[in-house]
Amino acid sequence: MTKAAVIGLGTMGPGICATLARAGMTVTAYDVSADQRAKMPELAKQADGVLAALGVAERTKAPITVADSLAAACAGAGLVIETVPEKLDIKQAVFKEIDAAVATTCIIASNTSGIPITKLQDGNLAPGRVVGMHWSNPAHVIPMIEVIAGNQTDKATVTWMVDTIKGLGLLPVVVEKDVPGFVENRVLYAIMRECVDLVEKGVISAEGMDACVSWGIGYKLSVIGPMALLDMAGLDIYQAVGSYLNKDLCNRADVASYVTGRTGQNKLGMKTGGGIYSYTPEQIPQLRASRAKKLVAVRKALES
Numbered sequence: 001m002t003k004a005a006v007i008g009l010g011t012m013g014p015g016i017c018a019t020l021a022r023a024g025m026t027v028t029a030y031d032v033s034a035d036q037r038a039k040m041p042e043l044a045k046q047a048d049g050v051l052a053a054l055g056v057a058e059r060t061k062a063p064i065t066v067a068d069s070l071a072a073a074c075a076g077a078g079l080v081i082e083t084v085p086e087k088l089d090i091k092q093a094v095f096k097e098i099d100a101a102v103a104t105t106c107i108i109a110s111n112t113s114g115i116p117i118t119k120l121q122d123g124n125l126a127p128g129r130v131v132g133m134h135w136s137n138p139a140h141v142i143p144m145i146e147v148i149a150g151n152q153t154d155k156a157t158v159t160w161m162v163d164t165i166k167g168l169g170l171l172p173v174v175v176e177k178d179v180p181g182f183v184e185n186r187v188l189y190a191i192m193r194e195c196v197d198l199v200e201k202g203v204i205s206a207e208g209m210d211a212c213v214s215w216g217i218g219y220k221l222s223v224i225g226p227m228a229l230l231d232m233a234g235l236d237i238y239q240a241v242g243s244y245l246n247k248d249l250c251n252r253a254d255v256a257s258y259v260t261g262r263t264g265q266n267k268l269g270m271k272t273g274g275g276i277y278s279y280t281p282e283q284i285p286q287l288r289a290s291r292a293k294k295l296v297a298v299r300k301a302l303e304s
């Protein structure tokens with residue numbers, strides 16, 4: 001039974017802790033923010049409730065310990081998962097602290113959304129044990145986890161991580177090359193760029209876009225992956241459509257003013273009460289709960 005430490009308890013950390021703990025790992029958690037440390041037990045409890053609704057078996061679950069220093073959280077860990085903000089300098093500083101706090105046999109995993117693992121393992125005492133473990137949000141609901149090796153990652157580390165994820169009852173997907181954004185986010189950001197561009201140009205409303213994508217390709221892709229979909233539609237059709245449509249798709253390298261205009265006014269989305277849509281404080285927990293319920297139902301249907 002591995003002792004795991006989770007560093008960073010923001011959006012992703014509590015769901016990761018709950019998933020590991022329910023699967024029988026001893027979990028210690030740490031965040032530099034006392035506020036986040038205080039919120040952690042309730043957030044982990046909520047995530048555990050969703051795991052129970054998903055029917056995830058509860059093995060010998062030990063309580064999650066919230067430590068008051070990174071070194072205390074990491075002491076004796078066989079696995080440390082870093083899930084601090086997506087900024088290279090913060091991650092590199094946290095990696096140094098973790099390196100100093102654990103044995104060289106401890107696996108150090110990063111939940112980075114796309115910073116190449118090679119950049120995070122540089123300078124590590126044992127770079128071969130550093131690996132990408134990219135969970136999807138919400139971490140306790142989405143079963144797929146990308147596993148990414150940096151240039152110096154040992155093959156044995158990748159194998160260990162794949163086996164560990166399988167042991168959690170989840171689905172590891174190995175990304176063969178350490179490219180920025182890995183695979184899931186490259187695909188997601190290609191979709192997002194086109195969606196934002198079409199809404200910005202007035203081709204469709206934001207509401208229309210959400211309905212079109214969720215009930216069209218979104219619904220379909222959750223059952224038939226893109227490569228299988230190509231075969232289903234016919235490669236000749238893809239070639240015919242792609243030959244005129246690909247050159248018309250958005251390929252801008254910067255971020256559209258539709259987004260930067262809002263971030264400049266602190267309209268960041270649900271966390272500030274509004275972004276593209278507006279949210280009252282009462283709506284936010286209701287929305288989270290109803291989305292979690294639907295995701296649970298869809299996952300159960302897909303697994304059946």
Ligand SMILES: NC(=O)c1ccc[n+]([C@@H]2O[C@H](COP(=O)([O-])OP(=O)(O)OC[C@H]3O[C@@H](n4cnc5c(N)ncnc54)[C@H](O)[C@@H]3O)[C@@H](O)[C@H]2O)c1
Nearest residue numbers: 008009010011012031032033036083084085086112113137
């Ligand atoms: N939010 C998502 O949808 C999502 C999905 C997959 C992966 N990720 C990745 O997971 C990581 C975390 O993302 P998030 O959305 O949870 O971020 P977040 O900002 O919600 O949480 C990060 C937490 O790290 C803490 N932190 C900052 N510096 C720290 C330090 N030195 N030591 C300990 N804790 C520290 C912060 O206080 C904060 O609570 C990022 O790399 C992100 O790209 C995010």
